[in-house]
Amino acid sequence: xxxxxxxxxxxxxxxxxxxxFIVFLLTNLQPNLEKLAKTxxxxxxxxxxxxxxxxxxxxxxxxxxRYGEWLGVLPAPLATDADGRAVGxxxxxxxxxxxxxxxxxxxxxLQGDWGYSTKFRRPVTEVIAERLQRTGLLMAxxxxxxxxxxxxxxxxxxxxxxSALDRGLSTLSIATTSTPEYVxxxxxVALFASSMVGLKWFTGSAxxxxxxxxxxxxxxxxxxxxxxxxxxxxxxxxxSMAEVMTAQYIRTAxxxxxSFRAVVLRHALRNALIAPFTVIMxxxxxxxxxxxxxxxxxxxxxFGDALVQGAQNNDIxxxxxxxxxxxxxxxATQLLSDIGYALLNPRIRVA
Amino acid sequence: MTTPSSRxxxxxxxxxxxxxxxxxxxxxxxxxRREFLGRATALGLTSAAAYALIGQxxxxxxxxxxxxxxxxxxxxxxxxxxxxxxxxxxxxxxxTRGIIEYLAELRRDGTLRPxxxxxxxxxxDATEYTLHxxxxxxxxxxxxxxxxxxxANLDGWCxxxxxxxxxxxxxxxxxxxxxxxEGAIEIVDDLTVRLHLLRPDGTLMFGMADYPAAVxxxxxxxxxxxxxxxxxxxxxxxxFKVGERIVLVRxxxxxYWGDGAxxxxxxxxxxxxxxxxxxxxxxADEFDVTHETVSDFIDIFSALGWVESSVGTSSTVVIRPxxxxxxxxxxxxxxxxxxxxxALAIDNSVPxxxxxxxxxxxxxxxxxxxxxxxPDYAEIEAHRQDIPExxxxxxxxxxxxxxxxxVSIDDDxxxxxxxxxxxxxxxxxxxxxxxxxxxxxxxxxxxxxPFSSTNWAHRETGIQLLNLAYRSTAAWNxxxxxxxxxxxxxxxxxxxxxxxxxxxxxxxLERIMVDEGVAIIPYFRALYRHAKPGVLNIExxxxxxxxxxxxGWA
Numbered sequence: 001x002x003x004x005x006x007x008x009x010x011x012x013x014x015x016x017x018x019x020x021f022i023v024f025l026l027t028n029l030q031p032n033l034e035k036l037a038k039t040x041x042x043x044x045x046x047x048x049x050x051x052x053x054x055x056x057x058x059x060x061x062x063x064x065x066r067y068g069e070w071l072g073v074l075p076a077p078l079a080t081d082a083d084g085r086a087v088g089x090x091x092x093x094x095x096x097x098x099x100x101x102x103x104x105x106x107x108x109x110l111q112g113d114w115g116y117s118t119k120f121r122r123p124v125t126e127v128i129a130e131r132l133q134r135t136g137l138l139m140a141x142x143x144x145x146x147x148x149x150x151x152x153x154x155x156x157x158x159x160x161x162x163s164a165l166d167r168g169l170s171t172l173s174i175a176t177t178s179t180p181e182y183v184x185x186x187x188x189v190a191l192f193a194s195s196m197v198g199l200k201w202f203t204g205s206a207x208x209x210x211x212x213x214x215x216x217x218x219x220x221x222x223x224x225x226x227x228x229x230x231x232x233x234x235x236x237x238x239x240s241m242a243e244v245m246t247a248q249y250i251r252t253a254x255x256x257x258x259s260f261r262a263v264v265l266r267h268a269l270r271n272a273l274i275a276p277f278t279v280i281m282x283x284x285x286x287x288x289x290x291x292x293x294x295x296x297x298x299x300x301x302x303f304g305d306a307l308v309q310g311a312q313n314n315d316i317x318x319x320x321x322x323x324x325x326x327x328x329x330x331x332a333t334q335l336l337s338d339i340g341y342a343l344l345n346p347r348i349r350v351a
Numbered sequence: 352m353t354t355p356s357s358r359x360x361x362x363x364x365x366x367x368x369x370x371x372x373x374x375x376x377x378x379x380x381x382x383x384r385r386e387f388l389g390r391a392t393a394l395g396l397t398s399a400a401a402y403a404l405i406g407q408x409x410x411x412x413x414x415x416x417x418x419x420x421x422x423x424x425x426x427x428x429x430x431x432x433x434x435x436x437x438x439x440x441x442x443x444x445x446x447t448r449g450i451i452e453y454l455a456e457l458r459r460d461g462t463l464r465p466x467x468x469x470x471x472x473x474x475x476d477a478t479e480y481t482l483h484x485x486x487x488x489x490x491x492x493x494x495x496x497x498x499x500x501x502x503a504n505l506d507g508w509c510x511x512x513x514x515x516x517x518x519x520x521x522x523x524x525x526x527x528x529x530x531x532x533e534g535a536i537e538i539v540d541d542l543t544v545r546l547h548l549l550r551p552d553g554t555l556m557f558g559m560a561d562y563p564a565a566v567x568x569x570x571x572x573x574x575x576x577x578x579x580x581x582x583x584x585x586x587x588x589x590x591f592k593v594g595e596r597i598v599l600v601r602x603x604x605x606x607y608w609g610d611g612a613x614x615x616x617x618x619x620x621x622x623x624x625x626x627x628x629x630x631x632x633x634x635a636d637e638f639d640v641t642h643e644t645v646s647d648f649i650d651i652f653s654a655l656g657w658v659e660s661s662v663g664t665s666s667t668v669v670i671r672p673x674x675x676x677x678x679x680x681x682x683x684x685x686x687x688x689x690x691x692x693x694a695l696a697i698d699n700s701v702p703x704x705x706x707x708x709x710x711x712x713x714x715x716x717x718x719x720x721x722x723x724x725x726p727d728y729a730e731i732e733a734h735r736q737d738i739p740e741x742x743x744x745x746x747x748x749x750x751x752x753x754x755x756x757x758v759s760i761d762d763d764x765x766x767x768x769x770x771x772x773x774x775x776x777x778x779x780x781x782x783x784x785x786x787x788x789x790x791x792x793x794x795x796x797x798x799x800x801p802f803s804s805t806n807w808a809h810r811e812t813g814i815q816l817l818n819l820a821y822r823s824t825a826a827w828n829x830x831x832x833x834x835x836x837x838x839x840x841x842x843x844x845x846x847x848x849x850x851x852x853x854x855x856x857x858x859x860l861e862r863i864m865v866d867e868g869v870a871i872i873p874y875f876r877a878l879y880r881h882a883k884p885g886v887l888n889i890e891x892x893x894x895x896x897x898x899x900x901x902x903g904w905a
Contacts, residue, residue: 035795042437042515043794046826049514096578120593121431121577195634195655203635205628207620210595217635299628301595309594312791 005335012331016324023323024067027316033059036314040118055079056088066090070115070320072108090115094123115317119309124321127306132325135295135302137213138221139287146226146233147280153230154237154276159264161242170238177231181290185224185297193220206298221298225291229283233276240275244268274344281337285330366404367394368475369553374404386726389461389811393556395472395480398462417613417887417903425897426629427642429621431593432577435565436507437515441808441895442642444562446619447576449586449599449612449899450491451565454482454501455556459662459892461811463560467496467583477553480546481539488583490568491605496583498538503569505536505546508559513573520819520826521558524548524845551846557811562894585612585900596620599899613903624762624790633657633881640882640889642897646708646763649879657881660890664809664878665721665816667714668706668768670757671870675831676801683755684801684831688748690868693755695741696779697772699734699873706768711876717868718861719820720813721875724893727813727844729858731865738779745781754782758803760793764876769804772871798829805829809893814844814853817860821869832869 026032037053038045045053054060056079061069068074069090076090078100086092086100091107094116107113114124150173157169176184191197193204202219209217244250245268253263292304303322310318342348370391377387384405391401428442435451438444454468465471469485488496508518509531519526525535525548537545548555558564567574568581580587585607590598597619601612620638622628626648632638633655644652644659653659672684672693684690699713715722716734745751755776759769766787773783797805810816819825822841823833840860847853864870880891888901 031795035792038795039791041433042517043439043797045515053514096574119431121591189631193631193634200634203637204631205622205635205637207622207632208635208637296623296625297628299622299632301592305594312789 008331008335012328015331016327019323019327020070020320021067023319024070024316025063027314027319028059028063028066032314036118036316039313057093058088058090068108069106070108070317072106072110072113074108075105076107078103093118094121114321117310117315117318119313119315119318120306124317127318128303128321128325131301131303131306134210134300135288135291135304138218138225138291138294138300138302139284141213141218141222142225142229142287143283145222146230146283149226150230150233151237151273151276153234155241155264155269155272157234158238158241158272159245159260159268161245166238169234173231173234173238175231176227177229177235179228181224181228181293182297184227185220185294188220188224189297204298206300209300221294221300224294224297225287229287233279233283236279237272237276241268241272244272247271270344274341277340277344278337281333281340284333285326288329289326366400367391367396367473369473369477370394370396370401370404377405382726383723385461389463389726390553392463393473393553394477395470395556397470398458398464401462415887415905417905419613419903420615421613421904422616422618423614423640423886423899423902423904424618424620424638425640425642426622426632426638427619427897428624429593429595429597429619432575432591434513434516434573434575435567436513436518436563436573438563438565439515439517441562444565445642445895445897445899446597447565447582448584448897449617450580450582450584450588451567451576452583453560453564454566455560456898457557457560457811457892457894457896459890461893463556467501467566471556473553473555477551477555478548480548480555482544482546484542484544485608486542488608489606490581490583491587491602492568492581494568497541498544500566500569501544502536502538503572504564504566505544506531507567507572508564509535517563517826518558521561521564521815522555523818524550524552524555554812554815554845557815562896583608585609586617589616594621607900609900611898611900613901614899617899617902626763639886641880643891643895644879644881646710646767649708649710649881652881655881656884658884658886659879659881661710661877661879662891662893663712663724664876664893665719665724665813666807666809666876666878666893667719667721667872667874668702668765668804668806668876669719669820669829669870669872670769670772670802670804671830672802672868673798673800673829673831674833676799678756678801683750683753686748686750687866687868688744689750691866692741692744692748692750692868693776693781694734694865694868694871695737695744696781697775697871697873698736699871701775702768702771702873705771707764707874707876710879711874713874714872716861716865717870717872718864719807719816719870719872720857720861724809724875725811725813727853727857729854729861731858731861734865741779751780752782754784755802756784756786758786758788758793758800760804760806761787761789765804765806768873772804772873798827803829808895813857814841817841818845821864830869832867834863834867837863837867 033054034050037050041053058076065074069076078089079087080100081087084100086103091103117124117127120127153169153173157166160166189204192199192201203217206217206221250263250268253267292308295302295304307322373387373390376382388401392398430440430443432443453466456464456466458464467485467488469483472481484498484501490496508522509526511519511529525531532549535547539545571579571581576582577591585601586599587602589600599617601615622632626645629641672690674684694717703709703713720728722728757769757773759766773785776783818841820827821832823838840856844853844856878891882889885905887903887905
């Protein structure tokens with residue numbers, strides 16, 4: 001077991017390294033650096049000013065060197081003016097006014113420095129921590145709604161395949177999962193939050209949820225995320241349940257004279273949950289990046305919004321950190337689902 | 352309420368001779384009241400004195416004094432800050448106006464109001480300005496605000512070596528060899544600065560009231576106020592989150608010089624660029640004021656019971672070919688016939704209707720001077736759509752088969768206006784491909800697109816706009832328009848303090864713009880803002896200015 005986890009962690013580090021290198025390559029293409037210079041020093045600066053900005057702020061070195069600086073294995077050069085004052089360089093970002101001899105030589109991931117967000121003007125770790133917390137809250141509520149609802153719907157639909165209940169619930173879950181979030185979200189806002197219809201039960205903006213999530217301001221974003229994911233999990237659960245219900249041992253249990261209720265709850269359920277378990281675990285990474293649309297729609301400044309803002313503004317350090325987080329989340333949930341699988345199904349051994 | 356300007360009224364200022372001349376012109380019907388007031392206050396007259404010159408009482412301002420205290424929440428993009436001289440968005444200045452202030456302020460009616468200056472005077476030919484600094488103003492560090500600060504800022508405004516510094520173009524009459532000319536800025540005493548201009552410039556004070564001209568502490572020039580918070584204003588940042596929200600609260604340790612600063616707390620909330628998100632926020636009661644309400648949302652916000660305010664401006668969307676841009680090795684727009692053909696294919700009332708739902712007024716012709724807004728507007732022949740002539744010119748240039756790529760930003764009115772132009776070009780028989788870029792990438796190359804639309808903000812006079820965007824050497828010359836005759840006329844017009852005389856030159860400048868087919872300038876916009884009932888002094892400003900010191904609740 002320990003070996004398995006260590007191997008998985010190794011894979012994780014390697015994947016993160018490859019991933020960040022690709023992101024680094026793309027965000028450091030010359031046009032992207034010019035774009036960065038313009039967002040930083042003013043949209044309307046001249047080409048000569050762009051070039052001098054790029055050089056002075058430590059974006060001028062060869063790409064591999066700068067990737068090494070980001071990792072913290074190479075020292076980052078510091079630009080100084082005629083009087084020896086520090087005027088720019090990787091390690092100076094976010095610390096204006098630091099004297100030249102106080103600036104550290106190394107400031108990369110290995111030193112625990114994830115860099116400075118040029119868009120949000122704060123250290124990347126602060127931005128990521130805050131945004132992950134917010135998205136975490138949204139995801140937690142979405143999961144708390146989605147998973148139980150989906151399992152109930154799936155089990156009810158799957159235990160009597162072809163019944164009216166099955167048909168009804170299946171239609172519902174197909175409808176919810178085939179309605180994209182940007183459609184259902186807009187419909188929810190129009191129906192329940194706008195002056196147009198006048199119900200105004202909830203608010204169509206979750207911006208105030210940053211200050212404290214309430215039933216009013218958080219229901220619609222949670223419902224939008226949860227409904228979309230729910231249909232999918234419910235379909236998986238239904239299929240799995242329907243399959244289990246046709247198995248030999250269920251017939252045996254029925255023939256023994258056990259009630260339908262006991263058969264479903266005690267014999268079918270545990271086996272039927274193995275397949276949806278993987279699907280549920282796969283929802284984690286999907287939710288982390290899939291909330292982009294919901295966060296934009298409801299003006300909720302979370303992780304997805306940071307990703308969009310980072311990409312729009314070519315915020316190199318932020319995008320690198322975002323991709324590391326994404327890699328960790330994807331691989332960690334896979335690890336968890338492998339371990340969870342073994343617990344649910346004694347026939348599988350993790351080795 | 353004693354306003355800074357009425358306090359200054361008690362002084363017996365020597366009336367500027369040009370102001371008397373403007374007053375005569377106004378009485379003779381050569382100049383309307385708005386432009387008279389703008390010109391006269393730019394020369395150093397108080398607005399009351401200006402009104403007195405034309406025999407009218409100054410209209411009472413701010414009949415309702417706001418209550419002291421309260422919180423106001425304003426929907427606005429929360430942008431990152433840098434050196435104020437490099438501000439490229441008025442939002443940035445709105446964020447900091449509660450901390451770093453301006454020498455003077457442009458009012459909604461086009462007049463200038465003294466702020467950190469108590470008053471100023473210009474000599475007869477507008478080559479020498481005397482700036483009198485308001486006594487009793489202190490920095491929030493406790494230091495007094497003096498002539499040294501003003502001189503240091505003026506020096507900084509003239510420095511062209513700073514990346515993105517847009518102030519030198521406004522201070523051009525003092526700039527020599529990339530910095531303030533030798534002896535141009537003279538400190539007379541602690542509270543007086545005299546400026547010696549290289550050439551006459553009657554618009555200098557408008558430049559000092561413009562949003563990048565925030566006055567920084569003399570030791571902090573070139574820095575962002577977010578890093579140290581030093582300023583003369585009554586407020587300080589409590590929270591500063593780019594793209595999210597910015598909170599200003601009254602600075603408890605600072606004695607503010609003015610009467611304002613009614614509110615305890617101002618929150619700027621970022622709802623992104625989608626107006627439907629703003630509407631959702633308004634419906635959710637998350638803010639009290641919009642920064643700018645656009646297009647169909649103007650009626651929707653009014654229907655919510657919010658108070659609408661609007662102002663006519665010279666802001667517009669310029670749809671321009673770049674004469675120097677190369678596409679596949681050729682310069683499609685170097686040929687004046689191609690440019691004229693594009694302009695002639697357009698009926699300017701259509702972009703006005705389809706782009707901004709008629710919320711503005713049609714331009715007279717394709718030149719960048721706004722009727723009824725700019726004091727130096729000169730009337731020349733009106734634009735008329737002429738498709739046969741457009742086809743003839745394009746045919747003659749051999750460009751009928753060329754596919755024009757028309758680029759615009761992805762938003763509401765700019766996209767729709769550009770679409771309307773593209774549709775008319777297609778109707779005329781030209782090939783047009785539309786490219787719509789998101790706001791974050793559009794601005795990276797905005798001067799280089801071969802054919803694209805750009806929104807231009809309001810400027811107080813037409814000559815300022817022509818200098819800023821169409822002079823050969825201008826950094827923002829996005830048309831690639833380099834014309835020796837035009838430049839010479841610009842020099843001539845800039846040096847003329849007298850409007851009637853300037854108009855003759857302006858007419859020639861305007862005609863060159865039309866004849867050269869420099870750009871399609873279909874309309875001038877009116878700007879709208881909505882606020883909940885009870886918010887005072889938040890009326891829409893032609894330059895989107897929000898001075899948080901003036902705001903308050905009834």
